[in-house]
């Protein structure tokens with residue numbers, strides 16, 4: 001006999017007419033602004049971000065003009081909405097001068113209402129570090145710095161093709177903390193030939209600075225990268241899992257909460273901008289290849305801007321920055337919400353599903369039943385929260401919601 005769980009999981013999802021007619025929002029989600037700067041000193045062999053080697057100087061003045069024109073073009077789609085956070089990412093935004101970032105932020109403030117306590121983050125590469133420049137970013141209004149350290153081990157920095165050495169990383173880290181206070185370090189693990197002891201030493205080197213936030217990314221081999229073409233010798237899955245366990249235990253003991261798959265923070269120092277993505281908030285992305293997700297009273301749209309910097313500059317000048325613009329379908333929205341929310345250790349209140357997707361939770365009933373039956377999600381009607389097992393097998397958990405395509409009620 002099938003268990004009650006299996007019976008629920010197999011039952012067709014019958015949705016009422018209101019569910020089929022499109023989303024309905026009583027209030028729109030919080031809004032964040034992402035700004036993409038697509039140039040780096042040198043392309044790293046593992047990176048598939050929309051980043052391009054700046055041959056000579058990046059055209060920063062023309063690009064800031066284009067970003068502000070792009071923002072003006074987007075204003076009708078966010079009219080009257082307050083921006084809760086700004087994230088200037090890349091690429092390597094710290095390649096730009098403090099003057100360019102100052103003009104960019106002044107232009108943003110003049111065009112959209114920025115919350116008085118808005119978190120304003122800039123990504124920086126230690127290879128572009130100058131103390132005066134960091135101080136200039138702070139004076140321009142950047143109040144959080146995300147530093148791409150990757151590793152403090154000289155041999156791993158070389159293997160990763162980084163433009164900076166360990167001393168530069170240390171100097172940038174020390175200056176970032178003294179100038180901004182609110183700082184994240186990006187570190188990667190499961191690096192070529194990395195041992196558990198080496199990863200633990202990297203973490204200890206990072207913890208010596210006591211940054212409020214640490215992001216730990218499992219190095220992944222992405223298509224269209226040099227590492228994909230010439231794969232380096234990576235640690236096996238067992239070693240990678242041992243590194244994760246060791247890192248988790250040390251960070252926990254040092255007072256950091258593992259609040260999201262790759263993110264650890266001291267209390268109250270979680271990244272508000274990224275939390276908004278994981279809680280399925282709205283975001284406007286400006287700049288080359290930037291993605292947006294915007295809600296309106298009766299629909300959610302996703303947009304993509306032209307990816308190549310040269311083409312982006314031309315298309316903005318022509319008044320047409322968008323390469324793609326389309327509504328999120330009912331079939332996709334449940335999966336997209338769960339994909340994000342289940343990355344959070346605490347999950348989200350179940351009521352947030354309807355608030356942020358505009359549809360009732362019944363849309364993902366089959367996935368929830370299957371995840372509960374496998375012990376991947378907590379059995380708590382008020383919460384959508386992964387169990388420890390669900391966090392470990394996150395891909396499997398997320399995949400259960402892919403199949404959740406509702407069938408129409410007869």
Ligand SMILES: C[S@@+](CC[C@H](N)C(=O)[O-])C[C@H]1O[C@@H](n2cnc3c(N)ncnc32)[C@H](O)[C@@H]1O
Pocket residue numbers: 040046047048049089090091092123124125126147148149150186187188217218219220221222
């Ligand atoms: C846009 S970059 C950050 C800033 C700057 N570009 C830098 O690299 O210093 C974002 C972060 O993604 C991570 N990352 C990039 N490619 C990755 C990959 N293939 N696997 C895992 N993490 C990756 C790195 O930790 C990197 O710092």
Ligand code: SF4
Pocket residue numbers: 039040041042043044047048049051090091092125148
């Ligand atoms: S510096 Fe950062 S964005 Fe640029 S190529 Fe390297 S990892 Fe990618």
